[in-house]
Amino acid sequence: MTGIPFPDISPEVFSVTIFGLRFALRWYALAYIAGILIGWRVAVAALKRPHLWAGGVAPMTPAQLESLLTWIILGIIGGGRLGYVLFYRPDYYLSHPLEIPALWEGGMSFHGGLLGVTTAILVFCWRERAPLGGVADAIALASPPAILLGRIANFVNAELWGRPTTLPWGVIFPGEAAQDCPGVLGACARHPSQLYEAGMEGLLLGLVLIVLAFRGGALRRRWLLSGVFFAGYGLARFLVEFVRQPDGQFVSPGNPLGLALHWNGWGLTMGQTLTLPMILIGALMILWARRQPRAVPA
Structure with missing residues (x-):
């Protein structure tokens, strides 16, 4: 099998040793920091244009967004880790509960x-009496940059790769x-599924949301942008799952495709199972928002 050799990229930007302790800045952490900052600036740009929003009033101020951002970061970290523990490896972590906080070992x-982000938004809107739909739309608009850079960081870390492929852009x-590919002689090339997700869930979806928000008047219909985000991300993830290697705990001799739900040789991966509700909820949000009159500035 032929393929493109994996580039010689270190997962660490740099490292320093202080008093015998080694500290490293990893591309993965830097990607999320940069993605959140870029998304924050995109949302601020929209909030500073009240004419884009329902009734000509932004759902919150840039200062309120900064306050919300802290809770969103905590929601991403806490929710992402607990989601991995509960959805993907519950048996292991029930037996090793002290390892649940070990974020540095991976697993989000x-x-x-x-x-986690949804919970943060709900609490924020309740405390600040902000319109939930408008705040949700602002966060949906801000999310794709972090997804884009996060998936690129997954590629740099050589993790979450795809299934074996003979396509010319397969990566070794x-x-x-990664090289444990049954029936493959020599180097095993795999789908760079991280880059597929970066392009679809991050770049393409982000461009669609920006055009809808700044040129398409979507923010004047609350929940419309949120619906597009849910449905767009869900559909992209559902499709990529067909070529993405599932987590090892789902793979067995009788289930080589690693399907979480399966019957008669057909089924869904865990990613697809968790994504289907997103697609449904997103579609319902879009339909509901489209039926509402577009609120133009007063």
Whole structure:
């Protein structure tokens, strides 16, 4: 099998040793920091244009967004970790509960992070008496940059790679696990599914949301942008799951595709199972928002 050799990229930007302790800045952390900052600036740009919003009034001020941002970061980290523990490896972490906080060992779930962010938004809107739909739309607009850079960081880390492929852009990822491809002689090339997700869930979805928000009047219909985000991310993730290697705990001799739900050789991966509700909720949000009259500035 032929493929593109994995580039020689260190997962660490740099490292320093202080008093015998080694500290490293990893691309993964830097990607999320940069993505959140870019998304924050995009949302601020929209909030500073009240004519884009329902009734000509932004749902919150830039200062309120900064306050919300702190809680969103905590929601991403806490929800992402707990989502991974509960959705992907509950048996292991029930037996090793002290390892649950060990974020440095890897293991985050987008869907868990989404639940954490949703909780942060609900609490913020309740405390600040801000319109939930408008705040949700602002956060939806700000989310794709972090997804884009986060998926690129997954590629740099040589993790979350795809299934074996003979396509010319298949990548030969390093590591024993990546090269464990039954029936493949020589180097095993795999789908760079991280880059597929970066392009679809981050770049493409982000451009669509920006055009709808700044040129399409979507922010004048509350929940419309949120619906597009949910449905767009869900559909992109559902499609990529067909070529993404599932988590090892789902793979067995009788289930080589690693399907979480399966019957008669057909089924869904865990990613697809968790994503289907997102697509449904997003579609319902879009339909509901489209039926509401567009609120133009007073």
